[in-house]
Amino acid sequence: MTAPSRQPTAVTSHRTPPVHTHPGEVPLETALLALADPVRQTLVRELAGAGDWERSCGSFDVPVTKATLSRHFAVLREAGLLEQRDAGPKRLNRLRRAEFDERFPGLLDLVLRHGG
Amino acid sequence: MTAPSRQPTAVTSHRTPPVHTHPGEVPLETALLALADPVRQTLVRELAGAGDWERSCGSFDVPVTKATLSRHFAVLREAGLLEQRDAGPKRLNRLRRAEFDERFPGLLDLVLRHGG
DNA sequence: CTGAGTGTACGCAGATCATCGAACACCCTG
């Protein structure tokens, strides 16, 4: 049967579920580097000001193209700061506040306070 | 003999007193970037484990040459983390713990705890 | 003065990072 013939496209799709890293496994260096970038700081602050799963990736006001934005989200995921979930064509976001805070107490608050 | 004739050498000397930045004027981004580097983390931890003005620049156990080490110290100074004072041929160091802590509460402790 | 010890400045190589445009995959609606 040759089967459903869903030819492997050799290209990772948008629908590949996002790869997450738990804050508990994140090195301090990774966390600091992730939070040092101004664009990512903005993302984190806007995330903190909204409820879980409220904001989609394209809903953030940052002066970069969507390609760059996508990279920033990946960095935040790898730093254990962000959780993402697919909802239709959109990808919804949640700040992993409690989990990250347990791992690096005070760090997230520091970023939220400065420049807020 | 016409004077000692100390010709201006046009090259900044070692003895130029170190340029310091007060923690109160340091942007969060600068602080995070300074503390993200593994070598600088080691320096900060060793500094924290010693008394003020106890350690000279060359007394740190890090796997870099002294030229690179000198650069790292400059970064720490610009981040408001380090104060330096000349004592004879040596340059003594002090971690600006209280001042930095007032500006970024908890950040330094985070670095000292992780990997200590 | 000479020499050893200490630390900085400069210039270069290599690595990493942020950014972009373009191409692509996916979802939903019509």
Added chain:
DNA sequence: CAGGGTGTTCGATGATCTGCGTACACTCAG
């Protein structure tokens, strides 16, 4: 199926950072 909307990946570019060797300035001890 066609098309608009959403988000990812790829490749290239420019900037920044770390690292090193070298040269140099300074201090102190002989």
